Amino acid sequence: MTQRFAVIGIDHRHVYELTQYLIDAGLECAGWWNVTTNPHVLEGFRRRFPHLPEVAERERLMDDQGIGLVVTAAIPSERAALAIEAMRRGKDVLADKPGITTRADLAAVQAAVAETRRKFTVAFGDRWASPASARARELVQAGAIGRLVSTTGMSPHRMNRQTRPDWFWDARTNGSILVDIGCHQIDSFLHLTGREEAEIVHAAIRSVAPERTPVADFQDWGEMILRNDVCTATMQMHWFTPDGLADWGDGRAFIWGTEGFIELRKNLDLLGRDGGQHLFLTNNAKTEYIACAGQKVGTFRAFAADLRDRTETAMTQSHCFAVCRLALEAEERALAG
């Protein structure tokens, strides 16, 4: 039987991808709630998915016993409460990142998962949808670069000031920069190292260029160093992608091992090869380029199977909570100074 999902919360445009990936993974969209703080996304959703049932009554979707999954890209600070409501009504939840923006919400969601036995999953798209990241992990696990020494991630994002809703500019509604866009790198680090623990060695949040934003305290630069028993990780995330770049950010990852290293150029290869998802592997034998664009990642298909079989192959519940917890810990550390 085809699994059915509802979309409740179309405040961030990430909802397009989440919906499409789930449909591609074989799920059926039973309907989407058309109330939003973001008219751009309402229009975009209608244009992209003209055949999906538009629903004005949120309760109809929450009440529908034939719907097993709620997908949400609501205002980040409202995702936890929505998820808890959905889980209590028998539904699993797939949230856009960040799924959780406060310690209290994390505790409440953890309690709701324990109570309802439903799944609360955050789609960390930077890894879930990146064939280059998937290939890098395969190479590391196969020993292509020896033991892990360090990882370094750089995640620049274009600000797109004109199309951002009000809640984007406030860390209380959008989540801090470490939680909002830092969570991707924490997810990648834990996934690559196969761990759910890490020490926050360093964390900083800055508001460098208030002249570019409607508020003075927008967090436009974040950095972290995490460490666990496998390796150390340096993470940078920020909102300084210039207009002259051909994509929304020149996302990179450098993975160093005792016997080699991998560079990922996820979005693009500056004035080089076409497209994205480029992987460069150098070890004691050679330097090799591996084109990963178009390669299947399979995480959303694995997630669909997990929903059906009650397994945890795409991502364990504890991994998901570990990412959320570490991001909040890093934020606390950064704000403490």
Added chain:
Amino acid sequence: MTQRFAVIGIDHRHVYELTQYLIDAGLECAGWWNVTTNPHVLEGFRRRFPHLPEVAERERLMDDQGIGLVVTAAIPSERAALAIEAMRRGKDVLADKPGITTRADLAAVQAAVAETRRKFTVAFGDRWASPASARARELVQAGAIGRLVSTTGMSPHRMNRQTRPDWFWDARTNGSILVDIGCHQIDSFLHLTGREEAEIVHAAIRSVAPERTPVADFQDWGEMILRNDVCTATMQMHWFTPDGLADWGDGRAFIWGTEGFIELRKNLDLLGRDGGQHLFLTNNAKTEYIACAGQKVGTFRAFAADLRDRTETAMTQSHCFAVCRLALEAEERALAG
């Protein structure tokens, strides 16, 4: 009148470059002392500079009143004492990096400079000899990427275990990894920001892969985060260049501004353009590639003029000491844990 220099200390192969750069800058090598801990370098020096006078008596060079500059690539921990001796005998000093490996040596050299009015200069080759770094600074100063937000440096080095002398493996003689190869990035950061002050936000030293080294505590990974009133800087340095890389290290720098960013690929462009010294500039107007290989840097010529004119155009004395001091501070911070 041509300025004359002596080479005293050929324990590290960097002495080849220092000697050549000075000759290229118009100085004359009056002689070089042929005692060393490193027979590879003795042989290499003879082969590269067959016409330069080889001297067995160190005192002859120190006593020669016609020699104004002593150049040294002695064992790092012995450079300060040698420099102090040379300055007290009326000579300026150009040291390979690291010029100073302890706080006590820093204080002693500072006192000797004040007492003798001679110059103590460390050639931070990663910048002094890099046209890509020089061009990046020009672009930043011209406002090509707006105000500085952050810099990130990655300095992998090939270990070359077979040709390293014993003192290389001991931080007490070679300097810690933050002092030995971290000093380059501190130099670049201070130079780019036009400052001599920075806060050590984070510093760490690790011995990741003792199976690769003759000692268990060789420092094969170092990282720092520094910050001043201009921007923040992330610095990584390590000894994990794999054999399959076409150069001794894939040195990179990422310079982020409020209106653009610069990437430097100093050693090579992985499976891309030939040679080194590649610069990529992206700002609000465009992404542009700038080939910097072969462009003149001019730092050694400026240094030669400084010797003659008693000016400080290549590098101020206080900048040099600031780099040494910050590297030692970072080391202390890292060792404190």
